[in-house]
Amino acid sequence: MTVGLEHYLVVGAILFGIGLFLTMSKRNAIGILMGIELMLNAVNLTLVTFSRFADSPRPIDGQVFAVFVITVAAAEAAVALALAVSIYRHRDTIDVDRIDLLKW
Amino acid sequence: MNDTGVVIAFWALSAITVASALMVAAVRNLVYAVLFLVLSLMGVAGLYITLSADFIAMAQILIYVGAIAVLLLFAIMLTPRAGRNNAESPFWAPGLVVAGLVAATISMVAVSTDWHQGDQGQFTSTAQLLGEALLDPFVLPFEIASVVLVVAMIGAIVLIRED
Numbered sequence: 269m270t271v272g273l274e275h276y277l278v279v280g281a282i283l284f285g286i287g288l289f290l291t292m293s294k295r296n297a298i299g300i301l302m303g304i305e306l307m308l309n310a311v312n313l314t315l316v317t318f319s320r321f322a323d324s325p326r327p328i329d330g331q332v333f334a335v336f337v338i339t340v341a342a343a344e345a346a347v348a349l350a351l352a353v354s355i356y357r358h359r360d361t362i363d364v365d366r367i368d369l370l371k372w
Numbered sequence: 373m374n375d376t377g378v379v380i381a382f383w384a385l386s387a388i389t390v391a392s393a394l395m396v397a398a399v400r401n402l403v404y405a406v407l408f409l410v411l412s413l414m415g416v417a418g419l420y421i422t423l424s425a426d427f428i429a430m431a432q433i434l435i436y437v438g439a440i441a442v443l444l445l446f447a448i449m450l451t452p453r454a455g456r457n458n459a460e461s462p463f464w465a466p467g468l469v470v471a472g473l474v475a476a477t478i479s480m481v482a483v484s485t486d487w488h489q490g491d492q493g494q495f496t497s498t499a500q501l502l503g504e505a506l507l508d509p510f511v512l513p514f515e516i517a518s519v520v521l522v523v524a525m526i527g528a529i530v531l532i533r534e535d
Contacts, residue, residue, distance in 0.1 A: 271382045273489060276419070277482035279386045283416075285475025286393040292467030293460045298402060298447055302409050305440065306393055309416050312428075320423040323490030328501045330493075332510050334428050335502065338435055339517045343524030345440050349447040350528035356451040357534075365461055 276317040284310035297352045297362040301345065308341045381422050389415030402448050402458045410441045427498045 283306055290303025312334045319330025352362045359367060392411040399405050413436040420429035448456070495501065506514045 269379050271379050271422075273487055274483050275382065275386075276423070278479045279389065279419070281475045281478035281482060282390050283393055283412075284478065285471045286390070286397060288474055289464075289467055289471035290397050292470065293397070293464035295459055295461045296402060296457060298444060298451075299405065299458050302396060302405060302444065305409065305436070306396070306412065309413060309436070312432075313416055313419060316420055316423050316425045316428055319425070320493035321487070321489050322493070323488040324492065326505075327490075327493040328495075328498065328505050331425055331428055331498060331502060332505045334425075335431065335506070336513060336517055338428075338431055339521065342435055342440065343520050345443055346528040347524050347531070349443055350531035352447055353450045354531045360453065362451050 273317060273321040276321075277314060280310045280314040280317065283307075283313065295363050295365055297355070297364055297367075298349070300364065301348050301352070304348075305341065305345065308337055312337050378422055381418065385415045385418040385422065388412075389419065400458055402456050403445070405458050406441060406444045406448065409444070410437050413437055413441075424493070424495045425498060426495075427502050 287303045287306030287308075287310060290306060291300050292303075294300050294303065315330045315334045315337070317330075318324075319327050319334075322330070324330075355367060356362050359369075361367065389412050392408045392415065395408040396405045396412065399408065413432065417429045417432040417437070420426075420432060
């Protein structure tokens with residue numbers, strides 16, 4: 269029994285699918301944000317997997333990309349949560365079905 | 373990678389990661405959802421270790437399990453009347469179909485493609501290599517990332533300030 273590139277890629281695909289489902293199905297903005305974090309983690313897992321298994325002259329580059337994705341994910345989480353708290357102060361809800369100021 | 377320990381670690385960590393990610397979608401209480409998300413992210417950190425990416429695994433635990441989980445919990449505590457409910461919107465069924473199709477498509481492509489595989493990625497230690505890569509070929513994105521972090525920090529403070 270051996271574990272190879274495809275195994276990790278399938279785990280990443282499943283994780284991405286679960287994150288996508290969370291993003292599309294949850295009503296709470298924080299739940300949607302958790303789905304986005306899961307999707308970013310799935311992409312990171314795929315990048316590190318290719319860094320380990322792909323035939324490349326500089327295999328560390330995949331991990332450098334993963335570092336950048338982690339950085340951007342942290343910035344995105346801080347701004348998105350600040351937005352959620354700010355919307356809650358003004359509208360008393362973070363239910364994305366009820367935040368319909370722009371709906372005609 | 374046919375070492376028995378690595379194979380067992382891969383299957384156990386994958387099961388933990390996927391099962392707790394499913395629990396994030398299943399539980400009703402948002403606080404429990406965050407705790408299951410932490411478990412899932414720790415499973416991903418373990419998978420990084422089996423891929424010989426030690427620095428990324430430590431960064432994952434520090435940033436996701438340490439910082440982002442605390443940030444999510446704070447956001448839930450600061451939105452008390454709306455925060456605890458993790459219910460689905462009425463359109464969860466089409467979302468499930470689309471997400472399942474996306475995951476199945478990516479999996480099938482990943483399995484059926486003939487990847488060019490090599491063995492250069494088997495590092496003993498990655499911290500020095502990562503530091504050299506960040507400060508030599510990737511120095512411009514590295515500086516831009518620091519600017520992005522400062523802008524995000526200032527933006528979060530401005531958004532959340534009471535006035």
